[in-house]
Amino acid sequence: MDVKFKQPRAFSLVELLVVMAVLSVLLTGISLIFVETSRVARVQTEQATMQQNQRAAHQEVGKYLRMSGIGGLPITWTRAKAGFDPDYETVGSFPNGFAISITNNSKKDARMPDDEEDGGGGGGGGGGGGGGDDSDDENDDRDWVLPGSDVLTVRGVFTTPIYYLLKAVELENSIDTNEIPSLVLQVPSRYGGSTYEVPLDPLIDRVGEVMADDDDERTIPFILRDLANPDAYFIMALDRDDDKTKLTPYNCFEGTTPASWPADEEPPEGITWCIDIGLTFLKGGKYTQDWGNLSMGNNLEDNVGSLQLEMPTDSTKNFLEIPKEIGSIGILEEFRFYVKADWEIPGETGSRLTPTLARAEFLPGTNELLGTIDIARDVIDFQVAVGIEDDAEVGITGFNEIVDNGDGTDEILFNSVDDVLVEPQVLKTAGLDPPEYYNPDLDFHFIRLTTVAQLSSPTTGQWVPRLSLIEDHNLTESQEVDGELYNFNSDRNVPHAYLQTVIEMRNLR
Numbered sequence: 001m002d003v004k005f006k007q008p009r010a011f012s013l014v015e016l017l018v019v020m021a022v023l024s025v026l027l028t029g030i031s032l033i034f035v036e037t038s039r040v041a042r043v044q045t046e047q048a049t050m051q052q053n054q055r056a057a058h059q060e061v062g063k064y065l066r067m068s069g070i071g072g073l074p075i076t077w078t079r080a081k082a083g084f085d086p087d088y089e090t091v092g093s094f095p096n097g098f099a100i101s102i103t104n105n106s107k108k109d110a111r112m113p114d115d116e117e118d119g120g121g122g123g124g125g126g127g128g129g130g131g132g133d134d135s136d137d138e139n140d141d142r143d144w145v146l147p148g149s150d151v152l153t154v155r156g157v158f159t160t161p162i163y164y165l166l167k168a169v170e171l172e173n174s175i176d177t178n179e180i181p182s183l184v185l186q187v188p189s190r191y192g193g194s195t196y197e198v199p200l201d202p203l204i205d206r207v208g209e210v211m212a213d214d215d216d217e218r219t220i221p222f223i224l225r226d227l228a229n230p231d232a233y234f235i236m237a238l239d240r241d242d243d244k245t246k247l248t249p250y251n252c253f254e255g256t257t258p259a260s261w262p263a264d265e266e267p268p269e270g271i272t273w274c275i276d277i278g279l280t281f282l283k284g285g286k287y288t289q290d291w292g293n294l295s296m297g298n299n300l301e302d303n304v305g306s307l308q309l310e311m312p313t314d315s316t317k318n319f320l321e322i323p324k325e326i327g328s329i330g331i332l333e334e335f336r337f338y339v340k341a342d343w344e345i346p347g348e349t350g351s352r353l354t355p356t357l358a359r360a361e362f363l364p365g366t367n368e369l370l371g372t373i374d375i376a377r378d379v380i381d382f383q384v385a386v387g388i389e390d391d392a393e394v395g396i397t398g399f400n401e402i403v404d405n406g407d408g409t410d411e412i413l414f415n416s417v418d419d420v421l422v423e424p425q426v427l428k429t430a431g432l433d434p435p436e437y438y439n440p441d442l443d444f445h446f447i448r449l450t451t452v453a454q455l456s457s458p459t460t461g462q463w464v465p466r467l468s469l470i471e472d473h474n475l476t477e478s479q480e481v482d483g484e485l486y487n488f489n490s491d492r493n494v495p496h497a498y499l500q501t502v503i504e505m506r507n508l509r
Contacts, residue, residue, distance in 0.1 A: 043455070047495060050378060050453045054499040057357050057376035061337050061449055064154045064359075065503050069099030071157030071330035072225030072233040073294070075505070076100075094386070094413075098294055100447075102384050103151035104414050105473055108480055110145040112338065112360055113367035143372065144341035146355050147479040150384040150414070151338045152449075155294070155364055157223065157330035160202040163187045166252060166271060168227070168325040171307065178309045180281040180322065183236070184244050185329060188252055189273040200275055204247045206331060207277065211240055211247070221291050221364050222279055223332040226323030232306035234322040235291045235332060235364075236279040244278025277329070291332070291365040296321045334364040339382045340374070341481040349484045355380050357451065380488050380496070381452040383471035385415040387445045412448075415471045446505055452498040454488060467496055 011019075069075050076097040095102040145151065166188050174181050189200045210218050219237045226232035239245055252274040306321045340358040345351040357379040361370040388411050413419050452470055466489045467475040478487040488496070 043495070046455050046457070047497065050455060050495075050497055051499070053376040053378070054451050054453050054497065057379065057451055058449055058499060058501040060359070060375050061152065062501055062503050064158060064335055064337075065100070065152075065447060065449075067158055068154040068156050071162050071223045071332065072230070072328070073099045073156055073223055073332065074231070074296075092296070094388075099155050101153040102386070102414070103153075104384070104419075105148050106145045106151060106338075108147050110147065111142040112145060112336070112340075112372075113142065113369065143338075143358065143360075144481050146339040146341045146380070147481065148473045148475070148477075149339040149382045150473075151336055152382075152384050153334065153336045155332065155334045158333050158335070160206060160331045161198045162328055162330040163198060163203065164227075164328045165326065166274070168327045170325050171322065172324045175307060175309065178311075180234075180236075180309065182239060182244070182278065182280045183326075185277050185279065185326070186252065186274045187277055187329070188271050189249070190271050200249060200273060203277075203331070204249075204275065207238060207245065208247050210238060211242075211245060216240070221332045222277070222329050224279075224323065224326045225328050225330075226306065226325055227327030228325075229306060229323065231296070232321065232323035234295050234320065236281050239278030239280040241278055244276065246276040249273040249275055279329075292320070294332075294365045332364045334362045336360045336362060337375075337382065339379055340372075342377075349482050353481070353484075353486045354378055354456070357382055376451075376453070378454050378456055379451050380454050381450075381470055381473060381475060381498075383414070383450040383473055385448040385450070385471050386413045387411060387448065388413060415448075417469075417472045417474070419472060447503050449501045449503065450498060452496055455495045457494075470498065 074092075074097075076092055076094060076099075092098050095104070166186055169183065169185065171181075187200065187203065188198075190198060207220065210220055219240065221235050221237055223233055223235050250273065252271055306323050309320050309322060311318055311320055337357065337359055340356045342354050342356045343349060343351045344354050354377060356374045357376045358372050358374050360372045362368060363370060410416070450471055452467065452475070469475070476487075476489055478485050480486075488494075
């Protein structure tokens with residue numbers, strides 16, 4: 001019997017088209033899911049990086065803020081000093097403090113200075129810099145400061161230890177006709193027992209670098225302090241004379257005992273090695289105080305336990321307070337934190353604006369730039385607000401509380417557009433009293449840092465709310481940098497994030 005098998009039947013064209021259509025829909029959906037997942041992953045990664053950058057920036061700035069004034073430099077005037085003298089700058093009173101200075105809302109065309117010829121308000125402790133004049137020099141490579149952002153200046157002994165002398169150096173009997181003598185100080189590696197050890201290497205490295213430099217004008221400021229009197233300090237310059245500054249460690253008590261010490265005095269336990277640091281206050285045969293405005297010296301109380309010296313007419317002050325004796329020294333440093341206007345393509349002002357929070361080091365009290373370091377990219381705003389206690393009834397909360405009404409009548413300064421600083425000299429000339437926040441007796445309670453960062457690139461299809469008022473800076477306003485207008489609210493696809501840190505200042509005096 002013949003068996004006939006049915007021939008296999010192929011798919012019809014309609015069936016193939018239906019299958020292809022279904023597969024196309026499935027593949028398209030899978031592709032869209034993959035693309036969206038990749039985009040979300042990228043955005044989340046960039047947002048995490050943005051937030052981590054801000055946290056790192058706040059940690060860096062906070063570290064220096066907490067160390068401000070270390071070594072003996074006061075945050076501001078202390079111990080209820082007398083009133084203002086209109087003939088002198090109000091360096092030492094808010095916001096132009098000794099250890100902390102603030103430039104609130106940098107102006108258009110502000111640039112970081114790089115020498116003492118530039119403007120900027122950094123010299124003499126005034127305002128923290130960030131206000132350098134614009135220049136027509138096409139080769140001017142000074143950093144632009146982002147308009148509206150704040151500049152924070154801190155001073156103190158940050159990167160090297162504080163060194164305590166073997167024995168306090170008496171100055172009271174060595175001052176002759178108001179002359180500050182040059183000094184040669186023995187700096188030990190250890191003071192007291194072996195549990196408190198201070199290495200000499202950081203000091204030798206910093207001073208040795210300057211001593212080896214061909215620039216005869218280069219120097220280092222040292223802050224000298226009377227350990228028995230926290231208010232008594234002054235600043236002297238490194239003496240580059242090889243006969244005075246000797247950086248080869250030697251045995252402190254082997255043939256080098258100072259004549260003022262008893263010959264039979266036993267060396268303190270644990271002290272072995274010393275180096276000599278020469279210091280001078282004179283330069284060119286006259287007083288030229290590069291850091292004079294960072295030293296106290298006007299309208300001080302008579303009982304601060306220090307020596308008041310009359311300065312020559314070419315000095316920055318009529319009088320200068322110095323300690324009766326010196327117990328410690330440290331290298332005084334100055335750092336300024338600011339938002340640097342940077343571009344995605346360096347030098348191309350037409351490319352995307354990608355600001356960077358940076359730290360610049362200056363010779364303290366001057367506008368001589370020593371170097372800059374970038375801290376965090378894509379930081380579009382840096383704001384500093386200060387909480388004070390003015391010991392007065394403010395608002396309805398009463399006495400001895402920090403009042404934050406968000407306006408110009410509260411005790412949080414630089415958080416409102418109504419907090420407008422007016423130079424005291426202008427008010428005094430008009431016969432008016434300066435605002436209370438110039439009062440050198442103000443008790444600073446905290447500093448509040450706020451940063452705003454943007455994503456490193458736009459995110460397609462994601463709507464982002466507009467920025468508004470951050471402290472006293474209105475980010476909805478357009479600004480200009482190097483002739484180019486920008487507005488961080490113009491691109492609605494760029495996410496932003498802000499971070500605040502409050503740093504208590506109660507222990508910093």
